[in-house]
Structure formats: structure tokens, C-alpha cells
Amino acid sequence: GEDVEQSLFLSVREGDSSVINCTYTDSSSTYLYWYKQEPGAGLQLLTYIFSNMDMKQDQRLTVLLNKKDKHLSLRIADTQTGDSAIYFCAENRYSSASKIIFGSGTRLSIRP
Amino acid sequence: DGGITQSPKYLFRKEGQNVTLSCEQNLNHDAMYWYRQDPGQGLRLIYYSQIVNDFQKGDIAEGYSVSREKKESFPLTVTSAQKNPTAFYLCASRDRDRGGNQPQHFGDGTRLSIL
Numbered sequence: 001g002e003d004v005e006q007s008l009f010l011s012v013r014e015g016d017s018s019v020i021n022c023t024y025t026d027s028s029s030t031y032l033y034w035y036k037q038e039p040g041a042g043l044q045l046l047t048y049i050f051s052n053m054d055m056k057q058d059q060r061l062t063v064l065l066n067k068k069d070k071h072l073s074l075r076i077a078d079t080q081t082g083d084s085a086i087y088f089c090a091e092n093r094y095s096s097a098s099k100i101i102f103g104s105g106t107r108l109s110i111r112p
Numbered sequence: 113d114g115g116i117t118q119s120p121k122y123l124f125r126k127e128g129q130n131v132t133l134s135c136e137q138n139l140n141h142d143a144m145y146w147y148r149q150d151p152g153q154g155l156r157l158i159y160y161s162q163i164v165n166d167f168q169k170g171d172i173a174e175g176y177s178v179s180r181e182k183k184e185s186f187p188l189t190v191t192s193a194q195k196n197p198t199a200f201y202l203c204a205s206r207d208r209d210r211g212g213n214q215p216q217h218f219g220d221g222t223r224l225s226i227l
Contacts, residue, residue: 008152030213031213031215033215035218040221040223041220041221042116042118042202042204042218042219042220042221043155043202043204043216043218044218045215045216045217048215050213088154088155092213098143098160098162098168099157099160099170100206100215100216102154102155103154104153104154105153105154
């Protein structure tokens with residue numbers, strides 16, 4: 001299976017919070033990233049967290065890192081229709097600093 | 113504005129033909145990457161280059177070739193040996209300074225289809 005795992009789909013109501021989860025396998029990972037991909041476009045870096053942090057907040061985005069369980073989450077507060085996209089979790093492994101390992105992406109859809 | 117430019121946005125390939133996808137960056141990044149994305153799937157690494165005149169195979173290099181003659185350019189050739197080339201191709205670059213922890217920055221992609 002994937003080294004970085006995410007659920008494929010998430011559907012939330014407009015205005016609610018979205019929580020996208022990710023698990024990774026390499027405890028040597030230094031940085032963990034969240035990217036957003038809109039239809040037909042490239043990946044846009046949303047936020048990232050260093051492995052010695054537990055939480056990072058940036059406006060509507062909150063990243064939580066549980067290093068013991070190798071679990072990363074992205075919370076989007078007050079989800080809007082413009083948040084509809086695919087969200088990728090990615091890890092930068094210390095053992096392979098030249099490459100970033102991506103998850104398969106979570107498609108977030110917003111219902112009215 | 114600094115960024116990564118991929119061209120063309122759409123490309124069609126005939127049977128037995130080689131095609132080249134362009135990727136140019138003006139971010140002064142040392143490292144550049146090519147990924148393939150199939151519908152509903154994540155990114156798979158084709159080739160990457162950490163410095164000019166050097167590149168390494170990724171996870172799915174067969175049927176592809178690259179060159180890195182200039183820092184700002186990393187073209188990808190999809191050869192006739194790649195039997196299933198239809199996909200969305202993404203180019204990325206990254207600053208190698210400061211411990212190699214910098215995030216990758218992406219272009220807008222090229223969608224390749226078979227005629």
C-alpha cells in the first residue's frame with residue numbers, strides 16, 4: 001500500500017469544519033506538507049509543519065501532528081465552496097532528503 | 113513574478129511518436145522533478161534532478177527521458193516505448209538549501225493524450 005495514506009473522499013456542509021487525515025510510516029520525517037489541487041491545475045502549497053511541532057495554525061487552517069501515532073490532520077474552519085479540491089499530504093524523509101513522498105489525495109466536496 | 117511554467121497545457125501524441133514536455137522555472141531552484149498523475153490517483157515520480165547535468169530515475173522512469181543542461185529547464189520526453197502515456201504531467205522545483213527541507217513548488221501541468 002501507500003507509504004502515506006489518506007482517505008479518498010470527504011463531504012462536508014458549507015460552513016462546517018473539514019478534517020482531512022493522513023498517516024505516514026517514516027518516523028525520521030522532518031517536514032510534513034499539505035497541498036491543494038484544484039481541477040486541471042498543479043499543486044499549491046497550503047501549509048507545512050516541522051516534526052518537532054504539535055500544532056500549527058494559519059488563518060482557517062490548523063495542522064495537528066501526532067508523531068507517536070504518525071498521524072497528521074488538516075482542519076479547515078468555516079469550509080467554503082472554494083475549498084473544493086483534492087488535498088495531498090506529503091512527507092520529507094530525513095533518509096531521502098531529495099524526495100518528497102505524497103499520499104494519494106483526499107477529494108473534498110462541499111454540499112450546500 | 114517567480115514561478116514554474118509548463119508548456120503546452122494540452123498535448124496529443126500519435127502512435128510511435130516521441131513528444132517533449134517543457135518545464136521552465138525562474139525561482140533559482142537547484143532541484144527539479146517530474147511527476148505523473150493518473151485520474152483519481154496520487155503523484156508518481158518519473159525523474160528528478162538535484163543539480164545541472166545530473167538526474168536520477170524515479171519510481172516509473174521506463175519510457176521517459178530527461179535532460180538538465182540549464183538550471184532553469186528540465187524537459188521531459190515521453191518516448192514511443194511508453195505504451196500508456198495518457199496522464200497529467202506535473203513539474204516541480206525545490207530550493208536545496210537549508211538542509212533539503214524546502215517544499216516543492218509546482219507548475220500548472222500538461223495533459224497528454226493519445227490520438
